[in-house]
Amino acid sequence: MTAVADALAQAHRRDWAQVLATTVRVTRDLDLAEECTQDAYAQALETWGRDGIPDRPGAWLTRVARNRAIDLLRREAALQRRLPLLLTDEQDRDDRLRLVFTCCHPALSREHQVALTARLVCGLSTAEVARAFLISEATMAARLTRAKKKIATARIPYRVPPPEALAERLEPVLEVVHLLFTTGHTAPTGPSLTRADLTASALELARTLHLLMPRAAPVTALLALLLVNDARSAARVAPDGRLLLLSEQDRTLWNRDRITEGVALLTDSLRRHPPSRYSVEAAIAAVHAEAPSWEQTDWSEIAGLYAVLLRLTDGSPVVALNRAVAIGFRDGPAAGLAELKPLTAEPALATYPYLAAARADFLSRLGRAAEAITAYGEALALTDNQAERDFLAARLSALQE
Amino acid sequence: MAKYTLLIYGDSAQWEALTAEQRREHDAAHEEFRRAAGDRVLGGQELEPSPNATTLRGSATLDGPFLETKEALGGFYLLEADDLDEVLALAKLLPEVRAGHSGVEIRPVVDHG
Numbered sequence: 325m326t327a328v329a330d331a332l333a334q335a336h337r338r339d340w341a342q343v344l345a346t347t348v349r350v351t352r353d354l355d356l357a358e359e360c361t362q363d364a365y366a367q368a369l370e371t372w373g374r375d376g377i378p379d380r381p382g383a384w385l386t387r388v389a390r391n392r393a394i395d396l397l398r399r400e401a402a403l404q405r406r407l408p409l410l411l412t413d414e415q416d417r418d419d420r421l422r423l424v425f426t427c428c429h430p431a432l433s434r435e436h437q438v439a440l441t442a443r444l445v446c447g448l449s450t451a452e453v454a455r456a457f458l459i460s461e462a463t464m465a466a467r468l469t470r471a472k473k474k475i476a477t478a479r480i481p482y483r484v485p486p487p488e489a490l491a492e493r494l495e496p497v498l499e500v501v502h503l504l505f506t507t508g509h510t511a512p513t514g515p516s517l518t519r520a521d522l523t524a525s526a527l528e529l530a531r532t533l534h535l536l537m538p539r540a541a542p543v544t545a546l547l548a549l550l551l552v553n554d555a556r557s558a559a560r561v562a563p564d565g566r567l568l569l570l571s572e573q574d575r576t577l578w579n580r581d582r583i584t585e586g587v588a589l590l591t592d593s594l595r596r597h598p599p600s601r602y603s604v605e606a607a608i609a610a611v612h613a614e615a616p617s618w619e620q621t622d623w624s625e626i627a628g629l630y631a632v633l634l635r636l637t638d639g640s641p642v643v644a645l646n647r648a649v650a651i652g653f654r655d656g657p658a659a660g661l662a663e664l665k666p667l668t669a670e671p672a673l674a675t676y677p678y679l680a681a682a683r684a685d686f687l688s689r690l691g692r693a694a695e696a697i698t699a700y701g702e703a704l705a706l707t708d709n710q711a712e713r714d715f716l717a718a719r720l721s722a723l724q725e
Numbered sequence: 726m727a728k729y730t731l732l733i734y735g736d737s738a739q740w741e742a743l744t745a746e747q748r749r750e751h752d753a754a755h756e757e758f759r760r761a762a763g764d765r766v767l768g769g770q771e772l773e774p775s776p777n778a779t780t781l782r783g784s785a786t787l788d789g790p791f792l793e794t795k796e797a798l799g800g801f802y803l804l805e806a807d808d809l810d811e812v813l814a815l816a817k818l819l820p821e822v823r824a825g826h827s828g829v830e831i832r833p834v835v836d837h838g
Contacts, residue, residue, distance in 0.1 A: 429809075431809055477833050478831075479807075479809050480809050481807075481808040481810050483810075485810075
């Protein structure tokens, strides 16, 4: 039975978006498609337990979900009405891409766009999406319901936009792909630091977008950013699952091919276009990736790039936090701590564990152990990722000795 | 097919201040919209400025619009379209979208089957 449960869990992570996207093409209705997809997974638990796990679980789930949708539509006697839409669709494009553009339609608020894509394309649970956006699960559930209702009521279509509308429709898509990657890069909950399936699906989406729009500079920059960050993933966790800081990482484990590919894309993007949010983030990642050792990191360059990024993001508190950390490495922990001070009053960071963790690190480097212990305690209380919790707990107990 | 209303909001003082030339351009843009939309347009009217409205509320008969705002409803279209993208592409032709003081709100019409 555990084998079936494992196979199901894996199929959920890997195939959810594809099953849903294919089913949406039949139903033209997100709620109905979600229901059919859930039904398919529920039926899998029963059928796989009895008959064994199919060779291609994703294909099995897609077939069951689609058949269920067709059944339901027939029962509603609605198939006739919806059939012409099905036949006029361009079937050759990637279903997932179509679903992404629907979820990121400009008639939806940005909040709704990112929530929908994270939930429907990436298959994150409502709780995980909520944590990624620093809001409660109930608020996120209500947000998703409202967004799906708007898609259905206003008849937002399921299609990849025509070439003349592509540039405008792309911006929210990129934001969402980026979010998907960062959520996978440091999973909000669970036993391991990263969720490789999420980062892989973000990379794949970014590659598909780059393939479709090779001249779109922001797409190139985003792909560069994801490649350079992903290149370091193997070195971020010790064999025992312990989180490794950039300073502790074995740089020979970094994927040089990915770094080279990312830097080449970034150079190309920066040559042709003014800096964008993604190209500056990619440049920061590239400075780290190209430093021969932690000690030789160019913190001046990094702090300067964060200052540019702060302007491009209209003073994002998370970017301000990163800039403060870079200043701490450039000018010493006292300077870093001073930069962090105004951020402690920032409501958007009130439940953000990295602020407390950064304060704790500066305080402990300054020898202010008692305050550092309190700050590590705060960071621990706000962190659900087990690898990060272990790291913080180890720091805390080292100080207490 | 689904039905949508296009509600045109704006500052009536600014509409009244249009010169004869600007008014001709404005009307020509609406003609262009109707041509592009063809038989998707089921109806539509320009409304007299909101001070000419009369509002019934409870037992009271009141002079003026339901909502006293600087930007008021100035006109509407009723449209039939396949989906929201089709409506958005057409609505972008309306001069009120670009005028600064005005805008166009698209509301799906409830389908009573």
